[in-house]
Ligand SMILES: [Fe+2]
């Protein structure tokens with residue numbers, strides 16, 4: 001016997017711990033007796049001489065796929081559940097709310113678990129690819145913002161509770177667009193001044209609707225009303241500045257603008273990630289540049 005080399009990994013999930021064993025051995029060792037011993041200890045593959053580095057790497061990768069406890073099938077399911085939950089919130093915001101069906105805070109909270117899990121166990125890239133296929137621009141935008149917000153929160157290592165707060169803020173931030181005519185929202189070209197003025201009413205209309213409904217925490221109302229404010233006082237609707245703008249609003253503003261820039265719009269191509277970040281850096285004092293800097297790895301790495 002010339003030699004047998006083994007690689008073993010353990011994959012744990014909620015219900016069990018699986019062990020995978022890959023052996024590299026000499027062709028001469030492949031006796032039926034050895035083969036049956038190896039199978040009995042959980043062998044999943046055997047590499048025989050002559051060894052080839054690339055071939056060994058491929059076989060190891062195939063035997064030990066990256067996993068945090070979810071196999072590929074689970075990943076797809078978890079992603080789909082998250083996207084479905086987020087989509088259900090969008091339907092409540094953009095279809096039911098304008099038709100007079102009240103939106104409840106619990107509608108948002110119900111969805112957030114599945115969304116957080118989806119992005120944690122798949123990836124931001126997969127989330128964006130899936131929601132990017134949505135035909136309605138406003139849905140697509142809010143789902144993009146939610147994806148970036150959750151990935152950002154996870155990247156910053158926020159506590160679970162804070163991750164949820166940011167996910168809720170992202171889902172809700174443009175609720176006021178439910179009261180803006182679809183002709184303006186989905187116009188396949190730049191808006192006229194009047195249309196722009198109408199569009200700029202959405203933070204106030206969203207705030208008024210949620211405040212009248214009741215049951216929404218003050219910070220959610222803050223995000224809905226102020227996510228277009230700038231730190232230098234040039235934003236709308238209230239021209240707030242500096243310390244008047246809360247952290248959760250600052251974070252939401254960053255992911256909101258970034259998402260808008262990298263989304264496809266009917267009247268322009270999307271900007272690249274580098275260009276979008278560059279444009280936001282050029283906005284200088286309008287945005288919290290420290291928070292923008294912390295967002296860079298999410299933007300570039302599709303965290
Ligand atoms: Fe907005």
Ligand SMILES: [Fe+2]
Nearest residue numbers: 141173174256
């Ligand atoms: Fe937005």
